[in-house]
Amino acid sequence: MEKKSAVRPAAVALDVVDFAWPDGQQVFAGLSLTVAPGEFVAILGPSGCGKTTLLNLLSGFEQPDRGSVRINDAAVRPDMPELGYVFQSPQLFPWLSALENVRFGLRMANRLPPAAQYARARDYLALVGLAGAEAKLPHQLSGGMQQRVSLARTLALEPALLLMDEPFAALDAITRNSMNEETLRLWSALGQTTLFITHDIDEAVFLADRVVVLGIAPAGIARIAEIDLPRPRSMRTTRSLPRFIACRNALMEQINLAVQAA
Ligand SMILES: Nc1ncnc2c1ncn2[C@@H]1O[C@H](COP(=O)(O)OP(=O)(O)OP(=O)(O)O)[C@@H](O)[C@H]1O
Ligand SMILES: [Mg+2]
Structure with a gap:
């Protein structure tokens, strides 16, 4: 189906965000990240590192203790139509x-x-x-x-900003692969800025323009990898490209280091 809408993709900016839970557990300290309109960013990291917390800050469900979260230059609120x-x-x-x-x-x-x-x-x-x-x-x-x-x-x-929290984690591998292709097809048709959380390195590299690796809390961002694989991407061709394999191996190493450092 052709483009359905004139979605004006949103710009996202987290600026030196501190966040701790009421029990005192610090999840982020000085976290900054900007996402350009229309960009597809995957957030990758070990269990408990703060991925869902990050999405909850981005959707205004949680408020930072310090710093700001802005969508199109306005402080985020959960009822924003974006x-x-x-x-x-x-x-x-x-x-x-x-x-x-x-x-x-x-x-x-x-x-x-x-x-x-x-x-x-x-x-x-x-x-x-x-x-x-x-x-x-x-x-x-x-x-x-x-x-x-x-x-x-x-x-x-x-939505101008689509936040996805491990949306396909419960699906079998074959369905998950086809949902990943579907996600890219929909994203290129609609154009919304997308933040996609996953545990799965291959999924992150396949989908994203950039992969943000979070370390164990409160380490924040351990690494940001630019994924310069050509688009459109497909399971059959993209995942066998040497550049895909090199990229996921480098990220795997980075995550192992982040876990060991904790
Ligand atoms: N409502 C809450 N109250 C207190 N602590 C919380 C709450 N939710 C999460 N945490 C803690 O904050 C940290 C980050 O949790 P979060 O759910 O963001 O991790 P995650 O990266 O999404 O993990 P997973 O991959 O398992 O979903 C964890 O240590 C968790 O125990
Ligand atoms: Mg989570």
């Missing part, structure tokens, strides 16, 4: 059809009349490859299809 969030599990309403699940966010946002909400929900279901599944309930869909519905629900809001 923000879209995709969770690890699909989190669909089991009693609503696929179409109604996708429409749900549009209904809540209340930006469109009902007929236009349905039209847009149908378009985005088709965009994620689920034309024909509108009437199905979540339990009638596979795990991968449920995650597509969830993705369509977030994309239908046409």
Whole structure:
């Protein structure tokens, strides 16, 4: 499907952010990161290093103790229309059809009349490859299809900044590979700035323009790797490129060092 929308991708800036939990555990100290409009950044790091915390700061669910988090030069708030969030599990309403699940966010946002909400929900279901599944309930869909519905629900809001927290971690390897290709196809069609969290080095390198490696908290950013692999990328061709292999091996070493240093 062609470009659905004129998404104006957002610029993101974290500026010397400190963040500690109320129990005193410091997760970030002096963390700075900027993401350009339309960029695809993967955040990689060991369990507990603060990846989800970082997304929660970026979505305004958590506030920094010091420093600032800005989206398009405004202090982030959770109700900003620019923000879209995709969770690890699909989190669909089991009693609503696929179409109604996708429409749900549009209904809540209340930006469109009902007929236009349905039209847009149908378009985005088709965009994620689920034309024909509108009437199905979540339990009638596979795990991968449920995650597509969830993705369509977030994309239908046409977010300028898409935050994804290990969205495909629960899927089998084959479905996960096809969802990764799907993610890139949707990103090149819609153009939104994307921050994608993963444990998986291959996934990060395959998807991203830049990979940000976090060390064990409160180490912050251990390394930023530019991924200059050609686009469009596909599982079949990209992952066998010598440059892909060199890049993921270098990152693997970096992560091992970060874990050992902790
Ligand atoms: N609500 C909370 N209250 C207190 N501490 C928390 C809370 N949530 C997370 N933490 C702590 O903050 C640190 C970072 O957690 P976070 O969930 O961001 O890690 P993560 O990198 O997303 O890990 P994973 O890969 O396992 O999802 C961890 O040490 C965790 O124990
Ligand atoms: Mg997490």
